[in-house]
Amino acid sequence: MEDGPVFYGFKNIFITMFATFFFFKLLIKVFLALLTHFYIVKGNRKEAARIAEEIYGGISDCWADRSPLHEAAAQGRLLALKTLIAQGVNVNLVTINRVSSLHEACLGGHVACAKALLENGAHVNGVTVHGATPLFNACCSGSAACVNVLLEFGAKAQFEVHLASPIHEAVKRGHRECMEILLANNVNIDHEVPQLGTPLYVACTYQRVDCVKKLLELGASVDHGQWLDTPLHAAARQSNVEVIHLLTDYGANLKRRNAQGKSALDLAAPKSSVEQALLLREGPPALSQLCRLCVRKCLGRACHQAIHKLNLPEPLERFLLYQ
Template structure:
């Protein structure tokens, strides 16, 4: 099979099943340009992007270098991960693809895997040495996965040593992102694992973000975990002042304005004494089931 034939085969696969449309939408969002319009894309990029494993293997066998990049330094591994094509990603890695390759925008294959929500891609990248937490100038995988609501990817990153309270410019902490984008499942898991309810984006707490953008459920969740309803941001505003008038969020905050219940204070105190590393061990403590459920907010 000639290189030209393979390339034609790749370009004619527009109607095949898969998640190409979603990958294209995300690619346009994070790269700022539609992937199909890149003049310097190789057949290897196309095969990886479309998840065509056989064609990818053929191209590598024909001599295409797995680390060939576009002018923006996008590699075939970036493309495979963006599409969530774990088999293609693994073949590229097995043939020497750079697992921590960075585009000119600071994007890594792991970041793209988090965009696609592919836990399988995240795991294979980590297996091959991907750095789960990068310096602050690079795009943060955990913030992106929380932003998109991919809880399993988030949990995988946290299990591999990512700082649960990592604050990055423009986004703040993962919990702040979860509140800003109304990702309730991610917010619940972050709090359950010990994320600080007070750390957000500079002086803006997660409760400020929730008051602006979220639901009463998130408001109650944050306050249950000890969020300060009277904290003020850089503008001197309390969360209540940011809630839309007569909204469910405003009503929820007004109901929680008073002193905390003694049971809530006791739970917060015990969890604080245990410390974040021990929170995951609560279910294994020799305690009555009801008490363990209470400490775990269940």
């Protein structure tokens, strides 16, 4: 009787229902995990914590159980942080995306908290799921003091290509002091990251004039950028003539072409101050071209009127007027 068709029918229905329920639950878990990641990337930690709590329950390695030590480090509350450490809280607790209390202290530029964590065994080279180290976070905040402390405790100044680069972040945000400290600790000044290029290329892209000047003074390769794109190509896409002058003063090659076969002049906005600066740097033939551009711009007016409209320095204006 037990082995009859009715028994097998109920058995198949039960298995099907169980499999459907399991699959549905798995889909919900995957969806919630993706949603958590989305909120983390967007910076909405509160919502990420709520969803993570549904997925992971009471596991301590998630945003839902972001420890009081994380909060103390992020807010720079040194006394609270030291009290928690004295109570035996693990200084290396991490969140779901592998953020430690040391990461938080460095991101906030709280050097006293960072030092206390390091003195109590915090991992100086801990890496988040996004490839960020405490040193990267210190460069992000522009805290030279945090950078120095991390290096004293053995932080690696330069990591593998796939990890976030501290010097590139410092340059991107214009934190020249952090950049100089890293360079003094044997970071390769021409270190090229595939997605970013060299530090000089990043400085030109984000128009960090102080960083551009210092990198060139310290011997950065003026033509080494991102693959075939040079720092001059990056500068030509922007509107800062001072960067153009700095690069050309240090011998940037005006004729170099990128992967699309374009020179820096080709990338400059037509009739812009950057285009004028590049034309003037190229020499007499380019000056003649500039003069022709002026005439076309003024729709047939006299050449000297066109030159006056450019508001060029007086010696250069006189030179063009007599060509």
